[in-house]
Amino acid sequence: MESIKVALLGFGVVGSGVFNILQDNKEKIESHIQKRIEIKKILVRDIEKARGANAPKEMLTKDINDIVNDPEIDMVVELMGGIGKAYEYMKIAIENKKHIVTANKALIATHGDEIYKLAVENGVQIRYEASVGGGIPIINTLTQSLAANNVDEILGVINGTTNFILTQMDEQGMDFDDAVKLAQDSGFAEADPTSDIEGEDVAFKLSILMSVAFGIKVPPHKIPREGITKISSKDIEFANQLGYKVKLVAAAKKKGDDLEFHVQPSFLPIDHPLASIKNEFNAVFIKGNAVGELLLHGKGAGSTPTGSAVLGDMLEIAKIIGTNYKPGAPLVHNGGDLNLIGEGVSPYYVHLHVEDKPGVLGKITSAFGKHNVSLKSVIQRSRGEKTVPLIFITYDTPRKDLDDAIEEIKNTDAVIRVESILRVES
Amino acid sequence: MESIKVALLGFGVVGSGVFNILQDNKEKIESHIQKRIEIKKILVRDIEKARGANAPKEMLTKDINDIVNDPEIDMVVELMGGIGKAYEYMKIAIENKKHIVTANKALIATHGDEIYKLAVENGVQIRYEASVGGGIPIINTLTQSLAANNVDEILGVINGTTNFILTQMDEQGMDFDDAVKLAQDSGFAEADPTSDIEGEDVAFKLSILMSVAFGIKVPPHKIPREGITKISSKDIEFANQLGYKVKLVAAAKKKGDDLEFHVQPSFLPIDHPLASIKNEFNAVFIKGNAVGELLLHGKGAGSTPTGSAVLGDMLEIAKIIGTNYKPGAPLVHNGGDLNLIGEGVSPYYVHLHVEDKPGVLGKITSAFGKHNVSLKSVIQRSRGEKTVPLIFITYDTPRKDLDDAIEEIKNTDAVIRVESILRVES
Structure with missing residues (x-):
């Protein structure tokens, strides 16, 4: 059976999960892809540290060169997190023709385009299922x-x-x-x-x-x-x-x-x-x-749920290694004819804390009206206390109009504070 | 852009969905796989019948040979349902080196093994996402x-x-x-x-x-x-x-x-x-x-949800066509060391209709006990009527023991009928 050799970068919660799943489910994995997945090296900062998985000490290294310069290693699985070193190592790995699996949302969200381009240039795959929603596919x-x-x-x-x-x-x-x-x-x-x-x-x-x-x-x-x-x-x-x-x-x-x-x-x-x-x-x-x-x-998180997604990606790449198949480009950006409007309009929930005295509600609703914020419902429940919460649900409004209204309301006599403003999904 | 030529077998609810999605989302599909998907032929029983999609009449054929003998057609999408003709045509298509996508649960459940084996022998793919759960992946x-x-x-x-x-x-x-x-x-x-x-x-x-x-x-x-x-x-x-x-x-x-x-x-x-x-x-x-x-x-059903799953499969195959990649074998059966025990044990809900007279409950609970069926709860709500429902929830029991108890209960004086027996999931 062909053996695919892999290196892990990082051996924390997710790295240990990947290591343990590979051991526990070895039979299932090998029967499924008809290849063996072998972890050859694991990059760590501290060789002596106790971890959630028992890797033989000779598998651990502190030197990325032991990995990227090893021609036997087909795939590098980046589980360090963050951008700095992870970004640097991932680029070196790609340039050394290693396929990449990563769980690193910060890195993919920030530098996904460059990384993807580099992967295409070097003829390697990059997959990142675990970067969003842990074990959810x-x-x-x-x-x-x-x-x-x-x-x-x-x-x-x-x-x-x-x-x-x-x-x-x-x-x-x-x-x-x-x-x-x-x-x-x-x-x-x-x-x-x-x-x-x-x-x-x-x-x-x-x-x-x-x-x-x-x-x-x-x-x-x-x-x-x-x-x-x-x-x-x-x-x-x-x-x-x-x-x-x-x-x-x-x-x-x-x-x-x-x-x-x-x-x-x-x-x-x-x-x-x-x-x-x-x-x-x-x-x-x-x-x-x-x-x-x-x-x-x-x-959405945790050692083996995230490890499950990482391994799903690893097996897909393992299946492709040795063939001339290059799957499509998930990070190609071509939906460019949409206008990016950010927040848009929405109903909002507004929670104010006010003094319970006559005329307050009138002043506040006028301020909303002045800034074109229509109100769907108001809840005021006086319990004989001096100050009370006052709750509004608005109709669809741009956040800008709401913020303008709130600015005016803040300065209204008898409004003690704006407790919170929350979007309402319909 | 390379064009992948496809034939549909059947042009009912799902076939129309596939046809319409391909038209409506053409741009998205082509940008995603960097290939064009072209429906060349559609096998129908009646050329004149009105349908949920507008295919040009010259695309329709009543003769499977127009499809399986057309060397331009790369992929056959079987949406006829049932086993007889669908099975026959699928085999001919595979033998003519056509990749297969199907939504046919009866066929895959009944003859999946043979079909899969034939596909491997002929070096073609077979995918069947839409056979279970419609649009759910x-x-x-x-x-x-x-x-x-x-x-x-x-x-x-x-x-x-x-x-x-x-x-x-x-x-x-x-x-x-x-x-x-x-x-x-x-x-x-x-x-x-x-x-x-x-x-x-x-x-x-x-x-x-x-x-x-x-x-x-x-x-x-x-x-x-x-x-x-x-x-x-x-x-x-x-x-x-x-x-x-x-x-x-x-x-x-x-x-x-x-x-x-x-x-x-x-x-x-x-x-x-x-x-x-x-x-x-x-x-x-x-x-x-x-x-x-x-x-x-x-x-789980419907024209475009099921069509969405069919197309997901079609695009995966389209991406692979022209490469030497042969994805793994979803229908390989190798989990053979499990004992197949069928129903197993479970708690059950038992709904009887009985005459409301003294001693009935005692007789019934004794019958359960005699057959080792333990009861978790009993509901009897008399409303002054002559006959009443009697509800039992059992503890875990093999269905056989329950059926034996029910057989005895059925013949108990005052038991009018067994209304229903349902499994209780925990």
Whole structure:
């Protein structure tokens, strides 16, 4: 049986998952591709460190040259994360004719084009299923099964950390800070959770999904985004009362010739397919003009779920090695006739905290009206306290108009503060 | 741009979908595969018949030889359904070195092995994504994205007709017959719905899924199956009261070295991922030993959803044509060390109709006990009528023991009839 020799760059959570799956499911894998997958080298920073998988010490190296200069190695699997070194090593590997599998969303979202071009020039494959949605086969589905569709819409709950936090706030009535702490203690959030809770991680993933689904490159930093740090357990309570769940949603939607895209905590109607995605689970909802609505739901992170996606890519490449087949170009950007409109228009939820005195509501609704923001519903529940929450759901409005109205409302006498503003998905 | 020439066999609902998608999404398709897909011939029974797509009359033929003997045609897309002619034509097409795409579950489930062997001998590809779950990418997911997983469990709601009927019975309180009529009027059931409502269609699909997921061939007629014809709106009412939804479930589950498999209407706990799949939608729930739980949910039938899957396969083959790449063998059966145990053990729901008189419950529970069927719960709600429903949920029991108990219970004085027996999924 032919043996495909592989090197891993990085041997953390995902690297260990890949290593363990290869051992545990060896028989299945070999019978499926009729080739053997052999890990020859693993690049690490510290040879002595304890890890989640037992690789023989002679497999470990601190020197990338041991890998890229080894002519026996066919494939390099980059699981270091981040951009700096990972980017550098990936380029050297490609130039040395190694096929690439990566789980690195930051790198693909930021430098996918250059990397892809380099791979084509060097006649090697690059695959990155694990960069979005962990074990969920979203890239394969978009590039293969749905390849004949024009995609109309993608909505994703694609960050397990924030979804775990929001689920705990919803189900346990926890505060944001306590839920972050629980997520950290449960291994669902990093010591520094900034990239997750500020929506940066999701923006990387949405940028990749937009490439694949629409053939359009929007760099992650150009995607309008908002994290979940301003959401209170009160907002979640109001959402429930109004028939919604709060999720951090990545969205890209065609509206005629416009493409709207954003990463924002959003109100999802309780019967929306994404509203029931809980805790560390991820899901992607796709509307294609042929397939209709499709939902993929599974584990968006973790050692073996992400490892499963990495291995799926590795096996596809292993099958192709030794043939003259060069699969198509998932990162070609040619959907260029769409207008990129960013946030677009939407209904919004606005949560104010105000003094409970006569005339306040009138002043606020006038300010909304002045800036062309129409109101669908207002909730005011006085409980005999001096200050009260005041909740508005608007009709479709550009965010600019809403922000102008809010600016005026902020300065209205009796408005104590703007608690939160959230998009409402319909 | 290279042109791949294709023939369709059959030009009904799915054939029209394929034709229309190819026209509507031509630009996307060509930019994706950098080849043109051209339908050259369409095999029909009646050239004059009106159809859901406008093909020029010279494209239509009644003679399979116009297709299989045309050396320009690279790929034959079989959308006739059934076994007889479809099987015959597919074999001739393969022997004439045509690649095959099919949506034909009966044919693949029944003769997949022979067809696959013939395809390998003739150096052509055969793909059949659309044979299970319409537009849902279940075959690609199992054979590619999850290829490194050992699959532990597959549960599917994979028949839109029965799911539509059960949803209407649940939500509108309809009787079975009325719901069948509505399904027919809405285009979700055939004039003769037998294959759907008796579970035959689902057995075909489960046989294919078991091939792909476990590498095991179980012919469809060897899969224990039961349709939905005996389910009453009362059963559905009781299910709701007990916290379940009734679905026609295809299941295959590893339990140690055993493989359990069956097609049965089943009680699913209300929070089970498949419990919320409604109407004509389908879903497949997979547990893999690496990826964990994964759910794919979408349209399981219909012109363009099924056409989307057919085209996904067509494009994959189109990409490979002209290369020396031969993708792996999804229908190789090598998981042969599992014991095929069919129904296995399960809790069951038993609905009896009995006379409301003293001692009845005692006699029935004794009969269960005598045959080693332990009872988890009993519901008896007398409303002062002479006869009453009596509901039991058992603990895990082999179906044989349950059937023996039921045989005895049937002959118990005061038992009027056995209304229904349904599996309970946990």
